[in-house]
Amino acid sequence: MKISKIEPFILHVPVTRGAISDSTHDLTHWGAPGVVIHTDSGLCGYGYTGTHAHLPTDRLIVNCISETYGPLLVGEEPHNVIELWEKLFHFPPAQWVGRSGITQLALSAVDIALWDLKAKAAGLPLWKFLGGSAGTKITAYNTDGGWLNWSSQELIDSMRRQVEEGYRGVKLKVGSPDAYRDLERIEAVRKTVGPRIKLMVDANGRWDLPTAISFGQKLSDYDVFWFEEPIWYDDLAGHAALARAVKTPIALGEQLYGLDDFRDFITAGAVHFVQPDAVRLAGVTEWWRVADLALAHHLPVVPHIGDMMQVHLHLAIAHPACKLLEYIPWLRECFEEPATVRDGWFIIPETPGAGTTLRSAALERYNVM
Numbered sequence: 001m002k003i004s005k006i007e008p009f010i011l012h013v014p015v016t017r018g019a020i021s022d023s024t025h026d027l028t029h030w031g032a033p034g035v036v037i038h039t040d041s042g043l044c045g046y047g048y049t050g051t052h053a054h055l056p057t058d059r060l061i062v063n064c065i066s067e068t069y070g071p072l073l074v075g076e077e078p079h080n081v082i083e084l085w086e087k088l089f090h091f092p093p094a095q096w097v098g099r100s101g102i103t104q105l106a107l108s109a110v111d112i113a114l115w116d117l118k119a120k121a122a123g124l125p126l127w128k129f130l131g132g133s134a135g136t137k138i139t140a141y142n143t144d145g146g147w148l149n150w151s152s153q154e155l156i157d158s159m160r161r162q163v164e165e166g167y168r169g170v171k172l173k174v175g176s177p178d179a180y181r182d183l184e185r186i187e188a189v190r191k192t193v194g195p196r197i198k199l200m201v202d203a204n205g206r207w208d209l210p211t212a213i214s215f216g217q218k219l220s221d222y223d224v225f226w227f228e229e230p231i232w233y234d235d236l237a238g239h240a241a242l243a244r245a246v247k248t249p250i251a252l253g254e255q256l257y258g259l260d261d262f263r264d265f266i267t268a269g270a271v272h273f274v275q276p277d278a279v280r281l282a283g284v285t286e287w288w289r290v291a292d293l294a295l296a297h298h299l300p301v302v303p304h305i306g307d308m309m310q311v312h313l314h315l316a317i318a319h320p321a322c323k324l325l326e327y328i329p330w331l332r333e334c335f336e337e338p339a340t341v342r343d344g345w346f347i348i349p350e351t352p353g354a355g356t357t358l359r360s361a362a363l364e365r366y367n368v369m
């Protein structure tokens, strides 16, 4: 099998109820810049990354895919994923400007498309190709019910609905200018969902260390399961200090771009729930290395799902460090086999590949290229 053509796309898909906010971002659409990798066998691999649907920035990503990586891929044997990953990651002109950010997001899309192809060529869903078993139970926790721009009443109504639907975990966005507002919302949500539901809070990197420490010390009053991205993403020493100062475990990883970053945070004791995202840290290849690293430190892996669950569901089923996976349904209608939750558990996908194959109707409707 040889790669014959690289076909980029950019999807912009509306989010829940028109607009959502966390402490740092306001979104109306989720972006999926990505690539279809065609082969001379007729098989196609699909891979994409996840963005806040800003077209000029998304164009930088697909430009990197098609102009920089494309010529390095055409004519190659797509089964050689690790070798191709190394070739792209270490391509000197790209490495000079990259190693994180846009080049990593572009490499993620390519790597995922290659794994999708590899699993399709084997006729297996990726989780099975990677050695996972069909009896694996992956619990869903819902992030799409706790946005910061919603009123307290909207928040409580949506949290109640999620518990009725069977979710065993819910995430609430915090990081408001007034931390007391966040504490009141946490108290109201804990009252609504009862004592048995996992309640996570996520500040999306907004606070400074003193605010995070004083806020973080109150979280155990509400049995908060984890405190996510409390302070600036790259502040390793700050996270380590916070982890020593508060009882609630720290979760992070969606803004880290590679194995070296995760090694430093993990060995510094600055993270407890490890949240690698395969669409942000250079694909399945790098994600698996990070998950193994976490496993070696006996830390749970709970992927951030910039892909809106598809490939991460396969990875979560296959990797022994994963038991819990985030749920956000924004892209569901785009896929041939969308990730689905029933009674709070993810259904095990059956279709060969990485779960990334797009419906042609979705490509027609949402492609903004």
Ligand code: 0YR
Binding pocket: 022, 025, 026, 027, 143, 202, 204, 254, 304
């Ligand atoms: C919206 N999940 C997150 C969304 C999400 C963000 O900006 O991207 O909330 O990535 O933090 O845990």
Ligand code: MG
Binding pocket: 202, 204, 228, 229, 254
């Ligand atoms: Mg987060």
